[in-house]
Amino acid sequence: MPCVSPDGKPTESRPGMLRDLREGKTSAAAVAAAADMPLYRVRSGLRDLTEADYVSESDGSYSLTEQGTGAVP
Amino acid sequence: MEEQVEQVVSMPRLGEKAPEFEAPTTHGVLKLSDFKGSWLIIFSHPADFTPVCTTEFMAFAQLYPELKKRGVELLGLSVDSVTSHIAWIRNIEEKTGVKIPFPVIADLNKDVSMKFGMVHPGQSKTETVRCVFVIDPNQVIRLILYYPLTTGRNMDEILRVIDALQTTDANKVATPANWRPGDMVIVPPPSTQEMAEERLNQGYECVDWYFCKRKL
Structure with missing residues (x-):
């Protein structure tokens, strides 16, 4: 499922991914394990969130941007 | 004269990397x-x-x-x-x-x-x-x-081949016709004459030196 809706906001079904990143999970595999989601969906979701500037990625390690931090419920 | 152009489509084959998309x-x-x-x-x-x-x-x-x-x-x-x-x-x-x-x-x-x-x-x-x-x-x-x-398609066959492939990878064996989990597996054939001579004394169930099965 796309993690960013057409209006550019994270979809309601994916707040857990941002929360997991805030709690220190930095890899797609760690987020998938924490969220009990298939790895492919987390990779796809993190890509969407990165493109929408909620998340930044460096060498496979993910972190929240300022906008992402503000969007965590 | 009308020229006919036949398009040759390359198809992925076993053992090759799947094409990225x-x-x-x-x-x-x-x-x-x-x-x-x-x-x-x-x-x-x-x-x-x-x-x-x-x-x-x-x-x-x-x-x-x-x-x-x-x-x-x-x-x-x-x-x-x-x-x-x-x-x-x-x-x-x-x-x-x-x-x-x-x-x-x-x-x-x-x-x-x-x-x-x-x-x-x-x-x-x-x-x-x-x-x-x-x-x-x-x-x-x-x-x-x-x-x-x-x-x-036959879903039983799809599940069977997944089991067979994963069993093959995990145990370095092959699987015979109609193999199901729990059945005996095939030991890879010997690659030298010395190994062939030893094969019949290794405790496998053998039809002959090139065709031995074992339990997992």
């Missing part, structure tokens, strides 16, 4: 590399809202829990739009109660289906035939099945 699906845009580290079955169907395909989707959905236990993801594909896929998936759930849990590629431009050799013009120029590609965690193609438009 990025495609819209019912679960958002997915790349093949998103599945790296998992076994993956990519299967194509001719068209949404058709009866044989509907029975297959229901059967794949029922197979999905067993596949998940084996670390296998499913990814469907046809030359239809995401909107059509969503409508069909909702219709299947509404009419039969079967929820489709896996993503389905909307391959309207045939980009993925051409890369995987899923369109067979002798069957249909516009639809994909019923293909099954089993791709391992390193994204190498390990098994390919093709079924014609008229024949629905």
Whole structure:
């Protein structure tokens, strides 16, 4: 499922991914394990969130941007 | 004089890396590399809202829990739009109660289906035939099945080959005809005369030096 809706906001079904990143999970595999989601969906979701500037990625390690931090419920 | 140009389509083969793609699906845009580290079955169907395909989707959905236990993801594909896929998936759930849990590629431009050799013009120029590609965690193609438009696939066989491939990888053995989990497996044939002479004394169940089985 796309993690960013057409209006550019994270979809309601994916707040857990941002929360997991805030709690220190930095890899797609760690987020998938924490969220009990298939790895492919987390990779796809993190890509969407990165493109929408909620998340930044460096060498496979993910972190929240300022906008992402503000969007965590 | 009219010139006829025959287009030669290259098709992926066993042992080769599966071709990378990025495609819209019912679960958002997915790349093949998103599945790296998992076994993956990519299967194509001719068209949404058709009866044989509907029975297959229901059967794949029922197979999905067993596949998940084996670390296998499913990814469907046809030359239809995401909107059509969503409508069909909702219709299947509404009419039969079967929820489709896996993503389905909307391959309207045939980009993925051409890369995987899923369109067979002798069957249909516009639809994909019923293909099954089993791709391992390193994204190498390990098994390919093709079924014609008229024949629905056998889920028992798909699960059986997953079990066989995973057993082969884990134990460095081969599996005989009609093998099922729990059956004896085939020990790789000896590669030297010395190994052949030793083979019959190694406690295997042997028909002859080149044909020995063992329990796992």
